[in-house]
Amino acid sequence: MKLLVFGFVLSLGIMSTWSSVIEHPVKRDVAAIENDLAVVSSNLINYDSLVHNFVQGGGSLVQALSLHSATPGVINSLDTTTLDVQATPTLSSSDAQIIEQSVVSLEPTLIDICTTIIGATSGSSLPTGGIGALLRSDLSSIINAFNELIDALEPISQGGVVGQLATIKSQVGLSCTV
Numbered sequence: 001m002k003l004l005v006f007g008f009v010l011s012l013g014i015m016s017t018w019s020s021v022i023e024h025p026v027k028r029d030v031a032a033i034e035n036d037l038a039v040v041s042s043n044l045i046n047y048d049s050l051v052h053n054f055v056q057g058g059g060s061l062v063q064a065l066s067l068h069s070a071t072p073g074v075i076n077s078l079d080t081t082t083l084d085v086q087a088t089p090t091l092s093s094s095d096a097q098i099i100e101q102s103v104v105s106l107e108p109t110l111i112d113i114c115t116t117i118i119g120a121t122s123g124s125s126l127p128t129g130g131i132g133a134l135l136r137s138d139l140s141s142i143i144n145a146f147n148e149l150i151d152a153l154e155p156i157s158q159g160g161v162v163g164q165l166a167t168i169k170s171q172v173g174l175s176c177t178v
Contacts, residue, residue, distance in 0.1 A: 028084040030095040036081035037102040043074045044109045047142075051113050054135075055120045064131045071138040078145035085152040096161040099153065107168050110146060114139060114176035140178045147173075 047070055054063040091099065117139050121132030150169045154162050 026087060027089065028087040030088075030091065030098060032084050033081065033088060033099055034102060036077070036084050037099070037106070040074075040077045040081055041102070041106055041109070043070075043077045044106060044113065046070065047074050048109050048113050048116075051116045051120075055116055059120060059131065061128045061131065064128070064135060068134055068138055071141065074142050075145045078142070078149050082145070082149045082152045085149065085156065088156055090156045091158065093158045093161075096157040100157070100161045100164055103150070103153070103165065103168060106146075107172060110142075110172055111175040114143070114172070114178075118176070118178065136178045139176065143172065143176045143178070 047067070050063070050067045050070055054060075054067050057063050117135050121135055147169060150165050154165055157165060
C-alpha cells in the first residue's frame with residue numbers, strides 16, 4: 001500500500017512539474033531567432049536548388065520525390081522559428097530591425113520557389129500525373145508555415161517593422177497563389 005501511495009504522489013509531482021513547463025515555455029531571445037532564421041534560409045536555398053533541378057531535369061518522378069521529401073525540413077524549420085518567436089518578449093526597435101532584415105532576405109528565395117513550382121506545374125508537360133498537385137500542396141504548406149511565422153512576429157515587433165512584415169507577407173502571397 002505504501003508503494004502505491006508513493007507512486008501516486010510521485011506521479012502527481014511529475015505531472016505538476018510537466019504542466020509548469022508547458023505553461024511557462026523557455027524564453028527565447030533575438031540570437032535564437034536569428035539562428036532559427038539562418039536555418040530557414042539554408043533550408044529554403046537548398047529547396048530552391050531542388051526545385052530548379054526538378055525543372056531543369058524535366059520533372060522526373062525521382063526529382064519530384066526528392067523535392068517532396070525535403071518539404072518537411074523546410075516546414076519544421078519555419079515552425080521551430082515560429083515557436084521561438086512566440087516564446088520571445090516584445091523586441092526592441094533595433095532587435096526588430098535585425099529580425100526584419102533576416103525575414104526580408106528570405107523573400108526572394110521563397111518567391112523564386114513559388115514562381116518556379118507554379119510555372120513548372122501549371123502546364124501538362126510533367127511526365128507523371130499527380131506530381132504537380134503534390135508539389136503545389138507542398139508549396140501551400142510551406143507558405144502557410146511562413147505566414148504563421150510572420151503572424152507570430154508582428155505582435156512582438158515595433159511600428160515600421162510590423163508594416164514591412166505585412167508587406168513581405170503580401171508580396172509572397174501574391175507570388176505564391178497556388
